[in-house]
Amino acid sequence: MIALSLAEIAAAVGGQTHDIPDPSVQVTAPVVRDSREVVPGGLFVAFAGERVDGHDFAAQVVEAGAVAVLASRPVGVPAIVVDDVQAALGALARDVVRRLGATVVALTGSAGKTSTKDLIAQVLQRAAPTVWTPGSFNNEIGLPLTALSATDETRFLVLEMGARGIGHIRYLTGLTPPDIGLVLNVGTAHIGEFGGREQIALAKGELVESLPAGGAAILNADDPLVRAMASRTQAKVLLFGESAEADVRAENVRLTDSGQPAFRLHTPSGASDVTMRLYGEHHVSNALAAAAVAHELGMSVTEIATALSEAGSLSRWRMEVTERPDGVTIVNDAYNANPESMRAALRALAAMGRGRRTWAVLGKMAELGDEALAEHDAVGRLAVRLNVGKLVAVGGREASWLQLGAYNEGSWGEESVHVSDAQAAVDLLRSELRPGDVVLVKASRSVGLESVAQALLATGAEGEVAAR
Secondary structure, three states, X not given: OOOEEHHHHHHHHOOEEEOOOOOOOEEOOOEEOOHHHOOOOOEEEOOEXXXXXXXXXXXXXXXXXXXXXXXXXXXXXXXXXXXXXXXXHHHHHHHHHHHHOOEEEEEEOOOOHHHHHHHHHHHHOOOOOEEEOOOOOOOOOHHHHHHOOOOOOOOEEEEEOOOOOOOHHHHHHHHOOOOEEEEOOOOOOOHHHHOOHHHHHHHHOHHHHOOOOOOEEEEEOOOHHHHHHHHHOOOEEEEEEOOXXXXXXXXXXXXXXXXXXXXXXXXXXXEEEXXXXXXXXXXXXXXXXXXXXXXXXXXOHHHHHHHHHHOOOOOOOOOEEEEOOOOOEEEEOOOOOOHHHHHXXXXXXXXXXXXXXXXXXXXXXXXXXXHHHHHHHHHHHHHHHOOOOEEEEEOOHHHHHHHHHHHHHOOOOOOEEEEOOHHHHHHHHHHHOOOOOEEEEEOOHHHOOHHHHHHHHHOOOOOOOEXX
16 A cells, blocks of 8 residues: 555544554555454454454454554544444545556456456556456455555556446446446346346446546447447547457457467557467457557557466466366366356367367356346256266256256257265266366356365375466
């Protein structure tokens, strides 16, 4: 965080100082909400949760070196007391971003946000010091904490913005007003909460509505609902995609034998070849989005192509590919799932598994509302159409729909199996996997299927596994 005195912080958040002998003392280290992450010079934000109250750790964090606590009541140690801790955290982030003067790049979309954010960060940090959202820290608490991790040296602030309803992104853009706004796609993630794709588009488009006239809206030319957002902004519009009308586009898209995308990148300043380290053709769109941001910020096409070709995954459990010593390849994509990301992961599995036996270990996709049955059935059918060797559907009702879709699409009923839980899936795979097999593991976060990937990596691994 940039250095600010406790008096300056209190003024920014509208708080009162308590038990602070010297308000000129500065916070110079990160702002955190987890007492275990406090470092000397930091500020601890005390949230009162259902099971744990951060106020109870106030003395402990000050002893560990925190300068003060941002709290909703006096805690007997140096504190800035406010009526609403979450609102105060947002106000502090807004003040710090204003003082910082960095270029704020915000992005949203139904699928691919975190992977694209990681790509943008890896490209931009070649040009100047960059701070970005860790993992999926993209809500009303995670976003301001990310912004507050910026320092005086930070020139680019890359922020992922999530939404579960109308007004959520508008609120986030009020905390960290963006200079560049990127919308990736409008899909069916959280459609049960929104009520339809048109409502999702309305919510995602709040990002481009927040842009200033001198800013830039970067929109997916291949998604009609996203492209239509051009009418909702006063900012410059830059299109990316495979469409011939895109300003930043890909040509000659193909997959290597290992399932990694390669293409010719075209920008208004020239063209260059890209071969990615990531897996799956869906990363082409993510890469084009990142390239459009970098182009807008003045990077050359050669610099962008080189950075995209060298970029890896910064966030765990997202197409995380590891090969066991016995030749079995585990693809851990278990962080989350929606229909779009499920289809992309299955296509990546099919490409990676050319000439090899493939397994798709899948669980339910959450928050699909009335579309849940149809979407799970469609994913099960797609697995068969892509010639995935066997679908292992894990869990309850939604998993049974996955398996039924595969069963109805298949020829002999042997293309799929339904198991009750993660341990049953592990037991099945331990008994049937053989060298050379490729296993994809994917479901919504609540299912916890990362345990399957972890168990399979530990199985029979004498010596270290070889991560790719």
